[in-house]
Amino acid sequence: MTIKDTPEEWRVTATATPFSGNKTSVRTDDVVMPDGSVARRDYQVHPGSVAVVALDEEGRVLVLRQYRHPVRQRLWEIPAGLLDVPGENPLAAAQRELYEEAHVKAVDWRVLADVYTTPGGCDEAVRIFLARDLSEVEGERFQVSEEEADMEQARVPLGDLARGVLAGDLHNTCLVVGVLSLTAALAGDGPDSLRPAEAPWPARPFEA
Incomplete structure (x- = not known):
């Protein structure tokens, strides 16, 4: 038996966009159910995201601490x-984010995981990369603003982060998935067996 997600699209009889924001919107679809009934589904339409588990030569992961207003917490996250x-x-977007948020670049890039963050209420898809062979970017730092202007930065051993996830101390989706995925990769066939950085991503097709 193969356990694999598969594309499928149920018929939509009506759709509306009751809210459009700066980056995301809310869509309402009337969807035909298997029994023939029609159910209304509201969900956030999202452009997609990238995230980076940046691993240094000492086995530490670069993490950022940032205030997140919707959950009223300051969370430890990955870029x-x-x-x-x-x-x-x-990949280009991930490289940009690593530079802008941490002033770091990497030589070796792999795909750790592709996830839907909240598929019951949002179509956001996230590609999480593993970045290795890190170095500081030369020149001036990127000028951040708003919540990012108050970010803290640290490098934390991977094992400490994994224990924090399992203890219920760390909650950011990308950090949780990235840390546990890398832990599984290291315990399995190793990071070099991960998908290449330019691997296809059906959820968000991109230009090479």
């Missing part, structure tokens, strides 16, 4: 950001 341009190459 991440939106796919701001339709069809944008996710």
Whole structure:
């Protein structure tokens, strides 16, 4: 038996967009159920995101601490950001986010995981990369603003982060998935067996 998610699309009889924001919107679809009934589904339409588990030579992961207003918490996270341009190459976006948020670049890039963050209420898809062979970017730092202006940065051993996830101390989706995925990769066939950085991503097709 193969356990694999598969594409499928149920018939929509009506759709509306009751809210459009700066980056996301809310869509309402009337969807035909298997029994023939019609159910109304509201969900957030999202451009997609990328995130980076940046691992240094000492086995530490670069993490950022940032205030997140919807959950009223300051969360430890990994560098991440939106796919701001339709069809944008996710690797290029991840490299940009690592530079802008941490002033770091990496030589070796792999795909750790592709996830839907909340598929019951949002179509956001996130590609999480593993970045290795890190170094500081030369020149001036990128000028951040708003919540990012108050970010803290640290490098934490991977094992400490994994224990924090399992203890219920760390909650950010990308950090949780990225840390546990890397832990599984290290315990299995190793990071070099991961998908290449330009692996296809059906959820957010991109230009090479």
